[in-house]
Amino acid sequence: MKQPEKANGDSQTPMMKQYFAMKRQYPDAILFFRMGDFYEMFMEDAVEAADILKIALTTRDKAKENAVPMCGIPYHALENYLARMVQAGRKVAICEQVEDPAKAKGLVRREVVRVVTPGTALEEGLLEASEPSFLAAVGVSGGLFGVALVDVSTGQFLVSSVDGSDPVSAIRTILAQYGPKEILLPEGFEGEDLPGHLTRVEPHRFDPDFARETLMSVFGVGTLSGFGPDLDGVVLGAAGAALWYLEDVHRSVPRHLKPPRVITDGENLVLDSNTLRNLEILKPAQETRSGWSLLGIMDRCVTPQGSRFLREMITRPLRRVQEIEERLDLVEELAGENILRSRVRESLRGVSDIERILSRFSAGTAGPRDAGALRRTLEVLPEVLELLSELNSDEGEAIWRGIDPVPALKDLLVSALVESPPVTLRDGGVFREGYDHNLDELRKMSTDSRKFLSGIEARERERTGIGSLRIGFNRVFGYYLEVTHTHRELVPPEWVRKQTLVNAERFVTEEIKELEDKILSAGERMVQIERELFEKIRSNILEHTELLQATAGALSRADVFAGLADLAQTSSYVRPRLLGGDGERRISILKGRHPVLERVNLTGTFVPNDAFLDSGDNRLVILTGPNMAGKSTYMRQVALIVIMAQTGSFVPAEEAVISVADRIFTRVGASDILTKGLSTFMVEMVETAQILNNATAQSLIILDEIGRGTSTFDGISLAWAVAEHLLTGPPKGCRTMFATHFHELTELALTYEGVKNRSVTIREWGDRLVFLHRVQEGASDKSHGISVARLAGMPDPVVLRARRILSNLESHQLDKEGVPVLAAGEMEKVEGEPDAQLGLFPDSGSQILQAIREADLDRMTPIEAMNLLAGLKRRFEK
Numbered sequence: 001m002k003q004p005e006k007a008n009g010d011s012q013t014p015m016m017k018q019y020f021a022m023k024r025q026y027p028d029a030i031l032f033f034r035m036g037d038f039y040e041m042f043m044e045d046a047v048e049a050a051d052i053l054k055i056a057l058t059t060r061d062k063a064k065e066n067a068v069p070m071c072g073i074p075y076h077a078l079e080n081y082l083a084r085m086v087q088a089g090r091k092v093a094i095c096e097q098v099e100d101p102a103k104a105k106g107l108v109r110r111e112v113v114r115v116v117t118p119g120t121a122l123e124e125g126l127l128e129a130s131e132p133s134f135l136a137a138v139g140v141s142g143g144l145f146g147v148a149l150v151d152v153s154t155g156q157f158l159v160s161s162v163d164g165s166d167p168v169s170a171i172r173t174i175l176a177q178y179g180p181k182e183i184l185l186p187e188g189f190e191g192e193d194l195p196g197h198l199t200r201v202e203p204h205r206f207d208p209d210f211a212r213e214t215l216m217s218v219f220g221v222g223t224l225s226g227f228g229p230d231l232d233g234v235v236l237g238a239a240g241a242a243l244w245y246l247e248d249v250h251r252s253v254p255r256h257l258k259p260p261r262v263i264t265d266g267e268n269l270v271l272d273s274n275t276l277r278n279l280e281i282l283k284p285a286q287e288t289r290s291g292w293s294l295l296g297i298m299d300r301c302v303t304p305q306g307s308r309f310l311r312e313m314i315t316r317p318l319r320r321v322q323e324i325e326e327r328l329d330l331v332e333e334l335a336g337e338n339i340l341r342s343r344v345r346e347s348l349r350g351v352s353d354i355e356r357i358l359s360r361f362s363a364g365t366a367g368p369r370d371a372g373a374l375r376r377t378l379e380v381l382p383e384v385l386e387l388l389s390e391l392n393s394d395e396g397e398a399i400w401r402g403i404d405p406v407p408a409l410k411d412l413l414v415s416a417l418v419e420s421p422p423v424t425l426r427d428g429g430v431f432r433e434g435y436d437h438n439l440d441e442l443r444k445m446s447t448d449s450r451k452f453l454s455g456i457e458a459r460e461r462e463r464t465g466i467g468s469l470r471i472g473f474n475r476v477f478g479y480y481l482e483v484t485h486t487h488r489e490l491v492p493p494e495w496v497r498k499q500t501l502v503n504a505e506r507f508v509t510e511e512i513k514e515l516e517d518k519i520l521s522a523g524e525r526m527v528q529i530e531r532e533l534f535e536k537i538r539s540n541i542l543e544h545t546e547l548l549q550a551t552a553g554a555l556s557r558a559d560v561f562a563g564l565a566d567l568a569q570t571s572s573y574v575r576p577r578l579l580g581g582d583g584e585r586r587i588s589i590l591k592g593r594h595p596v597l598e599r600v601n602l603t604g605t606f607v608p609n610d611a612f613l614d615s616g617d618n619r620l621v622i623l624t625g626p627n628m629a630g631k632s633t634y635m636r637q638v639a640l641i642v643i644m645a646q647t648g649s650f651v652p653a654e655e656a657v658i659s660v661a662d663r664i665f666t667r668v669g670a671s672d673i674l675t676k677g678l679s680t681f682m683v684e685m686v687e688t689a690q691i692l693n694n695a696t697a698q699s700l701i702i703l704d705e706i707g708r709g710t711s712t713f714d715g716i717s718l719a720w721a722v723a724e725h726l727l728t729g730p731p732k733g734c735r736t737m738f739a740t741h742f743h744e745l746t747e748l749a750l751t752y753e754g755v756k757n758r759s760v761t762i763r764e765w766g767d768r769l770v771f772l773h774r775v776q777e778g779a780s781d782k783s784h785g786i787s788v789a790r791l792a793g794m795p796d797p798v799v800l801r802a803r804r805i806l807s808n809l810e811s812h813q814l815d816k817e818g819v820p821v822l823a824a825g826e827m828e829k830v831e832g833e834p835d836a837q838l839g840l841f842p843d844s845g846s847q848i849l850q851a852i853r854e855a856d857l858d859r860m861t862p863i864e865a866m867n868l869l870a871g872l873k874r875r876f877e878k
Helices: 014-025 043-053 073-089 167-178 207-218 233-250 271-276 294-298 304-315 321-335 336-350 354-364 368-388 395-400 407-416 437-464 485-490 510-543 545-571 633-649 680-694 712-726 743-751 785-790 794-810 845-856 860-877
Strands: 031-033 038-044 071-075 092-097 110-116 135-141 144-151 156-161 183-187 195-200 469-472 478-483 496-500 504-508 577-579 585-590 609-613 622-623 657-661 663-667 700-704 735-739 753-764 766-777
Touching: 014 092, 014 110, 031 043, 031 073, 031 110, 031 135, 031 510, 038 043, 038 073, 038 207, 038 735, 043 071, 071 073, 073 110, 092 510, 135 167, 135 233, 144 167, 144 233, 156 167, 156 233, 167 271, 167 304, 183 233, 183 294, 183 712, 183 743, 195 233, 233 609, 271 663, 294 304, 294 545, 304 336, 304 354, 304 622, 304 633, 321 336, 321 395, 321 485, 321 545, 321 577, 321 633, 336 368, 354 368, 354 545, 368 407, 368 545, 368 735, 395 545, 407 510, 437 469, 437 478, 437 510, 478 485, 478 510, 485 504, 510 545, 585 633, 609 633, 609 735, 609 766, 622 633, 622 712, 622 743, 633 657, 633 735, 657 700, 663 680, 680 712, 712 735, 712 743, 743 753, 785 794, 845 860
Parallel strands: 031 092, 135 183, 183 195, 577 657, 622 735, 622 753, 663 700, 700 735
Antiparallel strands: 031 038, 038 071, 092 110, 135 144, 144 156, 469 478, 478 504, 496 504, 585 609, 585 657, 753 766
C-alpha cells in the first residue's frame, strides 16, 4: 500500500517542489493543495488563509530554521471554506490529485483543476440566490472611460461609456447600481474608492483591437456593428478585458454569454451611490434591521431570478412614460384578478433558477441534480403558460409569448433521468432503467454477479461447515472470504490466504476473482457510459440556450409583476399617474406614506402627508421643525414614491401624479472619509457640489441640512447661497426639498418666487414635546433642540443651562460693554448634585432669583408684592 505524502519544512522535497511549480503558475491566488483528505496551504498563503478562515496556523519540523508555515482544511468541507475566501475577495486555485495515490509511481501527479474568484464564481454555494454576481472591467484611455459588466452566473453582458465633467463619479454610480463582486482595473489606475474587490491586470488586456477579435470569435460574428455604435474604443477594451479574465479563470469563455448590451443614462432614472445609500433602497443603513429597505419591502418574488430582476428595476427605474404605463397596466390587471394572481404565483414556485443552471452546464460544472431541476421546471411551464395566457395587457402578452416550454427537451429529460438524480455523476444511478440498453446490461451483470457472490457464500458455508464464513470487500484486496480463527482448521486447501487479522483470516478463490473482475469492470463501464450519456444531455440543453434564457427572462418578469400586484392589493397602494418630464414637472401626492416605515412602524399607525412640487411656484420647499419630528422621513418618502412609480409599481398614497425625473440626488446625514482625509463638513460640501454641478431641470433633489458642520454664520450663508442657486439656476426649475434648522432660510419665501415654507407639527406639553408628524403650511418658529436633548436623557443641569443660554441669545442681551452675554447666569443646581459651574460672566441674576425663591407669595399683599418688584428692579439696575 502506498504511503501518503508528508509535507515537511524542507522546501527541496519533491512534494514541495511540485507545490512551488503550481504556485508559480498562479502567483496571485491562494493555492489549495490536495494531500490525501486535506487541502494544504503553505508559506504566505497559509498565513493569509488561516486569518481569513479562522483556522490554526502551524509548521512542520518546528526545530528547523527553514520551517514552513502551513494550514489545512478537510477536503469534504471545501465549499464552505471556499465561500469564506470568496467573500473576503480572494482568488483561489484548487490543485487536485489527478491520479490514484495507490497506483502512482513516485510523486502523485497534481493539476490545478479550478480557479475561483469573487466575480467569476458559478457554484451554487458561492452565490447569493437573489443577488447578481457581476464582474466589472473599467477601462481608461486619456480622459475617456468605459465599463463592462458580465454576470457569468446568468450570462448577462452590459457595457457603457462614461463621460461628463466627473467620470469617476459616474463610474461609481454604475458600479453601485449593479454591485459587482470584483472589479478589473488596469495597473496604474487609481480606483481604491470603487465599491468591490479590485483586481489589477496588465493594461494591454484592455486593448480594443484584441477585444474586437475576441468578441467576434466568442459570438461568431464578422462585425460588431450589430451590437451598437457605442461598442468601440475604451468601451470595447473593457469588454475584451472582462472576456479575457473569464477565459483565464474558466479555461474558456462560457457559451451561455449573451451579446453585449449598451446601457445609457438616457433611458433610466439615475440613482447614484449616495442616493441608493441615503434612501436605503437596496439595504438598510443598519444591517441588523433585516428587510428594512425598499427592495426588502417590494420583493415578493417566489423565484431567485425574479428577485434579481426586481433589483435591477429598482436601481435603474424607467424614464419613458409609455414603458412605465405598460408595466402599470400589468400590475393593475394582476391586482384585480386575485385568483389568477394567486395561481400564477403558486405555479412559479415550481420554477428553478434556469439562468444559473444554464451557466453551470455551459461551464461544465452542472451535475445530475441540475438536470433534474431543469426537468421539473419544464414540466410546470405548460401550466404557467396557460395561466399567463389569460393576461390581456401588452406587457402580459409579451411575457407569455416569450415563454417556450421546449417540449422536446422536457421529454428527453423525463425519459432519461431517475426521479431523484444524485448530486454527482460519480455516485451513479442517474439514468432510468430502459433508457440505454448497454447500461441496463451492465447493471444486470453487476446485480447478477452480486447474487452469485451471495450464492457462493451460502454454498461454501454449507460445504465447509464454517458457520461464521462471510464474503466482504475492501478497495485494497477486493472481494474475500473471511473466516474466524475458531474455524481456521476447516478452511479448504485451495483457498489462498490474503490477510491475517486479530480474530480472523481472509482468503480468495479463482471463482471469486473472476466474479470480482466482472463486477468491477461493469461498475467502471457503467460510470463511463453514464458520463457519456450525461454529456449528450448537456449538449442538448446547451443547444436550447437562447430559448431557455428568453423563457427565464419572461418568467422573471411574470414573477416580479405578480409580486408587485400582490403588494399593491394587500398594502392599499394606488396606481400613479405619470407625466412626461418636459411639461410642468409636477409631483402631487395625496396622503403619501413611507413604504418601509409604514410596514415596520413600531410605535403605531403611520401618519400620511401630502406633498406638492412643481417647476414653477413650488420648486423649492423649505422644511423646518424639530429633530425626530419626521422631516427626513417625509422627504425620503416623496423620493421613494417617485422611484416606485418610475419602476412601474403602485405607490403608498391615496393619489399620486408624478412627472418623471431624470435623476434623484440626496444629501443626507453626516460622516467623514478618513482614508481620503475628508472631514464631515468636507464630505457634505463635496456631495453638495456634485449635486449643483450635475442636476438638471428634471431632477429631484433632497437636502437634509446644509452648512451644519461649520460656524453658524458660515453655515447659514452657504445654505442660503445653495438655495438661491437651485432657484435661479442652472439648473433652473429643478424640484427641491430642503430641510433645515436655519430658520433664516424661511425668509427666502419673501424674496423669491417658487419658495414654499412647510413645517412638521408638534405640540408642547409643559416642557415636553408631542410629535404629531403632520406637515403643514408655514415655517416652524423654533427647533426645540433642547427639548429633544432632554428626551435623549441629557442631565437636568445641562438642559436648564441650555435654556438660559438660548433665552439670552434670543433676547440679544448685552453686557455693560455692549458684548452679547451668550452665557450669562449660572448652571442651575439640582438637589443631590454637587455645586454647578458658575456662569461665564458675573451678574446679579442669582441674587434676584434667590430673593424670588425666598418670597412667600401666598401671604404677600399686593402692596408688598409691588415693593418687592421695585426693590428687585433697583438691585438689577445697580
